[in-house]
Amino acid sequence: MLTGPSTVPFQPLHMQADLSGRVLVLDSGVGGLSVQREIKRAVPEAGLLYLADRAAFPYGDWEGAALRDHICDLVKSVSAVWQPSAVVVACNTASTLVLTALREFLPVPVIGTVPAIKPAAEQTRSGVFAVLATPGTVKRDYTQDLIDDFASQHHIALVGASGLAGLAEDKLAGRGVDLEHLRREIAPCFTEEDGKRTDCVVLGCTHFPFLREEMEQVAPWQVTWIDPAPAIAKRLVQVVERGDVATGCDDLFFLTG
Structure with a gap:
């Protein structure tokens, strides 16, 4: 568990399991579970890592530049530990700000959520x-x-x-x-x-x-x-190589704060 919204680097409770290859789904709270649900319907065998950034909830109250910097720092530190096969920003507010910035430093597909x-x-x-x-x-x-x-x-x-x-x-x-x-x-x-x-x-x-x-x-x-959640899941299937995604493993859920 993180100690705050800007904690870097991220240390996931001294877990020894290999977390690499899962799809990272990020939101400020439980909202992204609506996207996680559709991803599991589309790719039931995929392993997911769900991160609820509760320490920063709600994203809608943040000033734009501060929220962009916060999410980039969080995703950068999390990705260094978890090495996801893709990142799904399961939040409209965040996606309207951070997709370009995340794609500049992440070597994996980044899928956003924008108003339909x-x-x-x-x-x-x-x-x-x-x-x-x-x-x-x-x-x-x-x-x-x-x-x-x-x-x-x-x-x-x-x-x-x-x-x-x-x-x-x-x-x-x-x-x-x-x-x-x-x-x-x-x-x-x-x-x-x-x-x-x-x-x-x-x-x-x-x-x-x-x-x-x-x-x-x-x-x-x-x-x-x-x-928009079904369309997000469909887009993930389109841009991620199936062989890059961890399968046959449990989904894991984490909170900040």
Whole structure:
């Protein structure tokens, strides 16, 4: 276990086992488990290392440059010990900042998680959809570039929800979900434009799929919820050589802090 968000070098509890060749999945908390779940469906034999950077949770509250430097330091030290076959940044906020920097020093594939704006633009029938993400993801130039490239003719509500990641953490910890709080957080997603209304909501944070059932309960009307996790797993399969990935071993889970 790490002692803090900038601990370097990383020392994994004096473990003697060979950890090399597993796929490293990184998030600030439990949200990346939605991506880990899809990776296991796509490549069930692959060994995974899941790192929840709890000492730095939530990433959405960080200033951009500081978060980029923190994640790069963390991944650099972790990779030196674990020697992963690939790194999956299972967080939209982090991915909008760190992918280029990580690819500059890592010798293995780096797969990011970005808002599924292109799929939403392809699936919407009304031309009105929402991107539900953390405030950090909503304000990034990366997100606006995706809109300009793939959805410039659509009406898009960019909704920065500051409390949903915490609600997802609560749910997975068995503490229940405050449905009224959830209702308030997602309400700005549901808009009407020229008689047409939101028909798709992009889940722009890997925590959010764990709240899908509750969001369906409190939504004012039915929409398509777009989860990017299956596409991330598919991309991993495309870019990683199967022979480089450790197989036949247990998945391991670590926390910082």
